[in-house]
Amino acid sequence: MTRVDGITWDVVVVGGGNAALCAAIEAAETGARVLMLEAAPKTYRGGNSRHTRNFRCMHHGPLSVLTGSYEEDEYFDDLIRVTKGKTDEDLARMTIRDSEACLPWMERHGVAFQPSLSGTLSLSRTNAFFLGGGKALVNAYYNTAEDLGVTVRYEAEVTHVTVEGGRFQGLDARIGGQDVRIEGRALVLASGGFQADIDWLADAWGPAARNFLIRGTPYNRGVLLRDMLDQGADSVGDPTQCHAVAIDGRSPKFDGGIVTRLDCVPFSVVVNRDGDRFYDEGEDVWPKRYAIWGRLVAAQPDQVAYSIIDSKSINLFMPSVFPPEKADTIEGLAQKLGLPGNKLRETVDAFNAACRAGTFHPTELDGLATEGITPPKTNWARPITEPPFYGYSLRPGVTFTYLGLRVDRTARVSAGGARLHNIWAAGEIMAGSILGEGYLAGFGMTIGTVFGRIAGQEAAAHVA
């Protein structure tokens, strides 16, 4: 393997996910000599992009696999709704507008799209699904990058970026266990957030964070984010917050990805470790509530909760990756879940007694609500009476963190309000500039693609 030290690269890209790849491809297409440093081994390359599945895209009229049209204002309204206004309107609108040209660019660079997946028809107008998911996209981009002559190093952890006089001078990395000094004329930081650094999460959130599961890559430890912030880079986003959703409590500590989701909550009663209900399970449809439930479960003792359904509801939601616990009695189920049996019996009985007659509609807010219990269940409240009974444990699963580097329209990083001379950022490391709260499905890939491309183009123009 040729050495990557001792020469001056035109553009050094730190990271190995979607944003890093887009930047590397754009820069290499101008003829620049590009080095990509991916912290993960090759089998785990691609950061959180491995786990993604679609790209939210503005379009006037049908585009590729997308139906209808999705205009800028509707897209922006959707963003405002989830972020509750915590966004930078100028950057957000630019991202939305640029997304339309990105989709054909993605196709030209090897990404194949497929029609909306079963169970996601509601997204067929707004989100273009990658054939095979994010890992297939990542593979396609690595192949394209390789064909363009981009040099890639895996297991390459960058530990420190040397910034002097507002200028990137080089960086220190550990590649395959060897300490290496790398020189370059322009730097693109696309190394993700810090959600895999449990200590950092615990500092920000409190000790409860140690019980959180990390849905994505274990390689996003925020080493460079912290390094840049320590050197005075301007930050954006709430440093104490992460996006967490309620997922299957039996999921792996890291990298469980999409399959860990559980969609049973609206049809269930949810109790904590002590067998008590604590929130309205039927407040809204699940896609609008799973993030709230991440926080709710995080606030319960031991950061765990249990969703209980009966046989009436078992086929109403997407299958879970792990089979549920199953028993013919509530007490039996409690035993299997490690819950106090009498208490669970009382809770379920009280809930059942509060259910009213009415029409149940699993796919819409049906108003079938409980009466006389606190908290109420305001939709889909059917008594839990028909064995077998099923139970799933729930835990908070962290998707990403909000703290990031502030960038401008050209993806340039700044320090003390002044633009750094030759440092750009793209992807999760700067997504907080646009996504200050909440999440909009497929928008992370949009930010990564738009800003990755801009960062690559800008860095290449700088060294041209």
Added chain:
Amino acid sequence: MSLDITPTLTATEEARRQVEICNACRYCEGYCAVFPAAFAEREFADADITQLASLCHNCRGCYYACQYTDPHEFALNLPAALAEVRVESWARFAWPGPFARLFQTNGVALAAALVVGTALIFAAIRALGTGAGDGFYAYLSHSAMVAIFAPAFLFPLLALAVGVRRYWAEVGGARVAWADLKAALVDAGRMRNLSGGAAEGCNYEKGDRYSVARKHAHHAVVWGFLLCFASTSSGTVLHYLFDMPAPYPFLSLPKLLGVPGGLLLTVGAVGLAVLKLKADRALGAAGAWGGEMAFVILLGLTGLTGLMLYAATGTGLVGPLLALHLGTVLAFFVTLPYSKMAHAAYRLAALTRDAQQRRARG
């Protein structure tokens, strides 16, 4: 962790474990027919796994796209898991039972069949072959050939039919409607499930890069095989109905069908063998690689020896080449219900069943 990955799982149990994870993910829905069929279910009986396995064309798109492959603890390798189930289930369906696994997985056994077949033809030529006709009939008479090949052709077809019937019973197939069979034939003729959906082909010899090489090589083999078969059939028709026995000139139906057929079959088989050498063996049924490779070579040899026999017309090589060619064909047919060749029948059955199920799903 309730996902207990132990080596004691049977092939079907392991495939079920994997398909259940796929069913919670669904990212691969666009690659082939396996996923929509799987995602229509919530629980998978053994027969469901058998059907999914036979539906899988081993295009490998799902493996390279999967975020849960080894070293992830879910350790998914669906192409290999389904390939193992195919090997097992086809052995289970094979009739008569004792031959079941022999030729599917064992290349040496297939090579031995070739040697025995060739030796038998040699012996037949010595014992029966008198110069009672022209061309190769000078070595082995038409009636002797019929006496050898009629049973060697009909018995394997019967055996395969028994196997497919057992398959159909296990997967709960309904009465076959023409529309379903037609859909299956179109899918097979186009190799729709080796096309990668929206991708440009499948993932085989180039790892995670898409390629149409395998599909094209497979097309060459299939159409070459069918042309050769048509050539022989046309010869039979000319012989019996028009009293025109071989040898035939170049501008005759048997030759016009047979020469391009032999070329396609040979070139396609060489292509499949080369691709198979380049592809990752860990994504197929590990124990069946030798048997599959031997089968591809045997197929190629039927084409190549036929062409050589034609090229040797009028020389002293006709005798040995005739024995070699007929021996190859004999070995091919006799092992057919138990070799990789059986996949053609089971896959067509699986595609037909899938068409039924798709129609039922609406």
